[in-house]
Amino acid sequence: MKLTRREFAVGMTTAIASMTLPRLAAAQSPLVVPTYGGLWAKFWEEKLLPGLTSATGIQPQLDVGLGKDFVAKIRAGGGRSPYSIFMGNENIAAVLRAEGFFEPFDLAKVPNAAKTFPQFINKDAKGIRAIVSPIGLAYRTDLVKTAPTSWHDLWENPEFKGKTGLYQIGNTGAVLFLRLVAELFGSGPDDFDTAFAKIKELLPFTQASWSGEVATALIRGDAIIAPVDWTEIMTLQDKGAPVAIVAPKEGVLAFEQSFNLVASGAEKDAAHAYLNYILDAKVQQDMAKAFYTSPSNSESVVDDAMKARTPIVGPRMAEIKSYDWDSYVDRAAEIADRWNREMA
């Protein structure tokens, strides 16, 4: 079976052309909107994107994945990002920001930003934390005698010894908890030595990669208390699980979905319009109803029914501890390594 040079050249040209065509097609594609799976994807498909199209005429394309997948695609894209707008936890967004992939929003093109609680707008509009899922202390109502009221209860209530669930360091929940513990027991959210020492006192604890896994540990009874987001616990309650969640008196943490304008994106005006729509008071309300987030728009209507399920709304949004992640980026790898070695 001998391949002539001409045959080889034609074959290779065809193959390379077939690989290049999708790229050319992608260059002409509309605004690509990244979001997460499950309830999020359902909401985006059924409500958010049709609403965006009727409000703005933009016909976006949905891309479902994890924040870290979106990071990989933007990094791999180099000067040709597949997205014009990024959505991911603020600590993850900070990595791409530090690497120069983002540029500030033009707030004149995002009128709803003026109605957003100011703590969620990064300095110089370098990212807006538009979707907020508070994290409180969740516990098993049938297995815990004294319900928690403070983060300190994790250390002080003997019921919780060996029965605590925590996120593993790959999840934003773990780094948020680390910084909270540093703040509660140390000199501030960057006092990681103190945080590590205090968290080691909680060993042994169940470690989970994502909220669903924390929920599974709670349902199995392997953990009877864990810091988890309201979304997860409300969903479990809807299914009849004996779980509750409280906002500790020191304040709550939150998964803050940071929206950022990608510098090499092709659809920057559409990206601004999309963010503006996400920040809309009604859209924020609808999201809160669909998956128990806390509206970031100060004009969103928060009725008693909503407050009963997700109490961190309206003025109580000030209880959310929002950290600055730009300096953390330089230490993230070292801290992840340290967690792996010490929290075993």
Added chain:
Amino acid sequence: MSAVGAAPRLEGRGNRGSASWMVVPALVLLIGFFALPYLTIITMSLREASTRAVYGDGFTLAHYTTALGDLYIWGILGRTLLIGATVTVISLLLGYPVAYHLAKSRSRWTSLLYIFVLSPLLVGLVVRTFAWMIILSNNGVANQALQAVGLINFPLQLMNNPLGVTIALTHVFLPFIILPLLGNLQAISPDLAMASRSLGASRMRTFWKVTLPLSMPGIQAGTILVFVLSISAYVTPAMLGGTGGRTMSVLVVQYLVDNFRWPAGAALAIIMAAVAVLFVGLYLRLTARAMRRLP
């Protein structure tokens, strides 16, 4: 005559040419999806680290020297290889009798046994691993059953360690050793065993002296397959291993995906691949030598 005349045309220049075209897709696939990604990973592993860019400007061997000088990494590498070897040995011990039975059986229930053998592959990986979590957790089915019959007073740690990973990987990779063995055992002529028996050898001696040696190629293929799949598995160790059962693939993904450390993660991936190639090469050499010594 015409048929005889047609034969040279089939092997003529024109047909050789059209057959050559068939090589191109495989060649492109190999270059595009194997060689190029590996080259990219190797290049990435030599890049300097940076927190202000995906990677730094220069090239360095630091990721390799750091990893190879780190006892923690060596510990995880050793654990990964140990899990791979344990899964392989257990799979062989469990799988051989099943493959032997399937090869010899003439029962009408054989097809049902085939379905049982393949059953681990018929359920999604994440679903299957979740099922193992329900079985092996502290309050899981296994611990509850052991406590109910009074064998234990406190729950055993069956997951978040290498044990849970080994159990779940053995379950899923068992078909990968049974199927190559089955093909091999079915190809062994029954006349050989009959000849051995007619010359006075017992059933056991016939198995040890005739069947087992002749099934060595199947054992070799199956064990390599299970070993390589076990050491490179990700989902099962990630979900069942916890911190105590963390393997290299989990660590590599953590470096690459969780910490965005592409150069260091790529170096770990290359180290893992090199160790796997080394072990498989060594094993092939040893088993080939053993097979040459067979009667």
